[in-house]
Amino acid sequence: MIKVGKPMKQFDIHELVPFELGQFNVAFTNSALWMVIGILVMSAFIFMGTRRASVVPGRFQAVVELFYEFVFGLLHAQTGDKGLKYFPFVFCIFSFVLMGNLLGLIPHSFTYTSHLAVTFALAFIVIVTVTLIGIARHGLHFFSLFLPSGTPLWMAPLMIPLEVTSYLMRPVSLSLRLFINMMVGHILLKVFAAISASIGIAGLLPTLVNVGITGLELLIAFIQAYIFALLTSIYLKDSIDLH
């Protein structure tokens, strides 16, 4: 008998420290716990690497610098020098998402990026920040973003609703992409592991395949964080340079 197990159970949120503020439940959950762990791990990684910073980096410092330059190159390729002011923002977003995706691969851990509430909050922060930056830099001229230059004027009634809709859909697609990728990956891992565990000794080969799938998930965890940061910097470029 093949058992699929309960693949959705890993996404349950438990209250670790119950706490109510008025009528709102603001308990410290396992999701929040893993966010704290993610931030601590990331901070430790960077602080330990740069503690004895030298001009010629040691091994650990070289890894941290590689990571830093990766995000730096990602932003610089999109926005050029004008966008470097917002580098800390993109770096924070990237490392938070990356930590969520990577820590989720540890068995019995919790993937906080596999909840739409978390990813949508992140995407919402991105889109609000980008819009505010655009308005602060260009004033009302920012709204020319919705009519690409060179468009014939008679196309405007068609183009403007289209561009506004696509602008408003950005946070939705940004958050859904990350959330769905993480959720589906973990369901796949769980179902496959449950199946290969339930067929006994014949499950030895499927278990090896499961190892491969875990490797694929590692790749996806990284690529999704990369895409999140890449789209963030593309949106930043849009509101810095307009069209």
Place this chain on the structure above:
Amino acid sequence: MTFEIAKVFAAAFSALALFGVALSMGRVVSSGLESIARNPSASGDIQKFGILGMAFTEALGLFVLFVILLILFAV
């Protein structure tokens, strides 16, 4: 036809959208391979964009899965 059966049918037929996703994913790979064959020295960049394009296309397929899960469990 009861509502439950209709839901299962709707979920099953939403999977038809994967036809388009599969086609587009094949296009990403085939055009990537073709351009590497034409200009092998650019293979590093092409590989990078290929993986990126694959990830974007794959996300479309996963959106379908999301819709299917919504139909099955949330409607």
